[in-house]
Amino acid sequence: MSQKKQGILTINAGSSSIKFALFPLDHPISPQAEVSGQIDGIGTNATKLVAHDRAGERIANQAIAGDAVSHSAALDAMLQWFLATYTGWQIVAVGHRVVHGGERYSKPIIVDTTVLGHLESFIPLAPLHEPHNVAGIKALQALLPEVPQIACFDTAFHRSQPDVAQLFGLPRALTAEGIKRYGFHGLSYEYIARALPQHSHRANGRVVVAHLGNGASMAAMVNRKCVATTLGFSTIDGLMMGTRCGNLDPGLILHLMETKGFTVKDMTRILYKESGLLGVSGISQDMRTLLASSKPEAHEAVELFCYRIARELGSLAAAAGGLDALVFTGGIGEHAAEVRRRVCLQSEWLGIRVNPEANARHDIVISAGNSSVDVLVVPTNEEWMMAHHAQTLLAL
Numbered sequence: 001m002s003q004k005k006q007g008i009l010t011i012n013a014g015s016s017s018i019k020f021a022l023f024p025l026d027h028p029i030s031p032q033a034e035v036s037g038q039i040d041g042i043g044t045n046a047t048k049l050v051a052h053d054r055a056g057e058r059i060a061n062q063a064i065a066g067d068a069v070s071h072s073a074a075l076d077a078m079l080q081w082f083l084a085t086y087t088g089w090q091i092v093a094v095g096h097r098v099v100h101g102g103e104r105y106s107k108p109i110i111v112d113t114t115v116l117g118h119l120e121s122f123i124p125l126a127p128l129h130e131p132h133n134v135a136g137i138k139a140l141q142a143l144l145p146e147v148p149q150i151a152c153f154d155t156a157f158h159r160s161q162p163d164v165a166q167l168f169g170l171p172r173a174l175t176a177e178g179i180k181r182y183g184f185h186g187l188s189y190e191y192i193a194r195a196l197p198q199h200s201h202r203a204n205g206r207v208v209v210a211h212l213g214n215g216a217s218m219a220a221m222v223n224r225k226c227v228a229t230t231l232g233f234s235t236i237d238g239l240m241m242g243t244r245c246g247n248l249d250p251g252l253i254l255h256l257m258e259t260k261g262f263t264v265k266d267m268t269r270i271l272y273k274e275s276g277l278l279g280v281s282g283i284s285q286d287m288r289t290l291l292a293s294s295k296p297e298a299h300e301a302v303e304l305f306c307y308r309i310a311r312e313l314g315s316l317a318a319a320a321g322g323l324d325a326l327v328f329t330g331g332i333g334e335h336a337a338e339v340r341r342r343v344c345l346q347s348e349w350l351g352i353r354v355n356p357e358a359n360a361r362h363d364i365v366i367s368a369g370n371s372s373v374d375v376l377v378v379p380t381n382e383e384w385m386m387a388h389h390a391q392t393l394l395a396l
C-alpha cells in the first residue's frame with residue numbers, strides 16, 4: 001500500500017460561503033495550498049462548489065442542487081467532494097476559523113467538549129458567523145474523529161488593544177459582562193503583521209491595515225501589535241461593507257424600532273443583510289459590478305465606501321500616534337485599484353502619495369517616491385495562518 005501524504009485542512013465558514021484549503025505538512029508550510037476552494041451562494045438556489053489546484057487550474061466547478069441550500073448541506077457536499085478526490089491524503093489536523101473567542105480565548109486551541117461548549121456559548125455574540133463555525137467543527141469531528149480540530153479566533157489578534165480602545169462609554173456593569181470592543185478579521189491582520197517586514201522597513205512602526213472584503217475592517221498596529229480596530233462588539237461596526245451598514249448612530253436604531261415597529265429580527269436583517277454597498281446602490285454588494293456600472297446609485301455607494309475608509313484612517317492614525325505605512329488587503333483591497341486611488345487621494349493630508357502606474361499594476365509597493373507613508377498591497381492568507389497555528393500548536 002502506498003504511503004499517504006500528510007496534510008492540514010482548513011475550514012473558513014462565513015455567513016454566505018465556506019472556504020477550504022489543504023496544505024502539505026512541510027516545514028515550514030508553503031503559502032501555496034495543494035487545493036483551495038469554496039462554496040458560494042449558500043441560502044440561494046445558485047450554490048456552487050469551485051476549487052483550484054496548486055497551479056491555479058480549476059479542478060471543480062459544480063452546482064449544488066436544491067433551493068436555499070443550507071450551510072450544513074453545503075458543508076456536506078464540500079467534504080464529500082474533498083474526501084473522494086483527495087484519497088491519497090491523510091489529514092493530520094483541521095484548522096477552523098472561529099469568528100468569536102469571547103474574553104476567554106486569545107490564542108488558538110484544540111477543541112474538546114469543554115471548548116466546544118464555550119464556543120456554543122459565544123453564538124449570541126456573532127449570530128451570522130459563529131453557528132456555522134461550530135457546525136463546521138462538529139461535522140469534521142464526526143467525519144474524522146481521530147483528527148485534532150483547532151479553533152483559530154478572529155478576535156485573538158485584537159486582545160493586545162489597550163483597555164481604553166476596548167471600552168464603550170457604557171455603564172461599568174455592562175462592561176463587566178463582556179460588552180466590549182473585540183474586533184474581527186484577526187487571522188488576516190496576523191498574517192499581514194508577519195508578512196510585512198519582507199516588504200517595508202517600517203513594518204514595526206505605526207501601520208494601518210485595511211482588510212476590504214465582503215466583510216471589511218481596518219486595524220492600527222504599533223510594533224505589529226493591534227492598538228485599535230474599526231470592528232467592535234459585533235461584525236457590523238466601523239466601515240460600510242458588502243451588505244452591512246457599518247458605524248451607525250445608535251439613536252437611529254431606537255427611532256426605527258419605535259416609529260416603524262421594527263423587531264430585533266427586522267433590524268438584524270436590515271443592518272447585516274440589506275445595507276452596505278447593496279443597500280446604498282440598490283444594485284449589488286459586489287464591488288466589481290458597482291465599479292463597472294454607470295448608474296449614479298452605484299457611484300454613490302462606491303464613494304461612501306471610500307469616504308468611510310478615509311475617515312477611519314484618520315481616526316486610526318490618531319490612535320497609533322501617526323502613520324508610517326498603510327496596507328490594503330482582502331478581495332477589494334487587493335484588486336480594486338480605483339478604491340485604493342480614491343482613499344489615498346482623500347488621505348494626502350497624512351503625507352500619502354501614490355504612484356498611479358504601480359497602483360494600476362497592483363504592485364506590492366504603490367506609494368510614490370515623495371510619499372511620507374509607505375503604501376502597500378499585500379494579499380492576505382487566512383488559510384495559511386490557520387495551518388501554521390495547527391502545526392505549531394500540535395508540534396507537527
Ligand SMILES: Nc1ncnc2c1ncn2[C@@H]1O[C@H](COP(=O)(O)OP(=O)(O)O)[C@@H](O)[C@H]1O
Nearest residue numbers: 212213214215285286287288330331332335336
Ligand atoms: N478584480 C476586482 N476588482 C474589484 N473588486 C474585486 C475584484 N475581485 C474581487 N473583488 C471584490 O472583493 C470582494 C470580496 O472580497 P473577499 O475578500 O473575497 O471576501 P470575503 O469576505 O468573502 O472573504 C467583493 O466585493 C468583490 O467584488
Ligand SMILES: CC(=O)OP(=O)(O)O
Nearest residue numbers: 014184185214215235
Ligand atoms: C468577521 C467578519 O466580518 O467576517 P467576514 O468578512 O468573513 O464576513
Ligand SMILES: [Mg+2]
Nearest residue numbers: 213214215330
Ligand atoms: Mg473574508
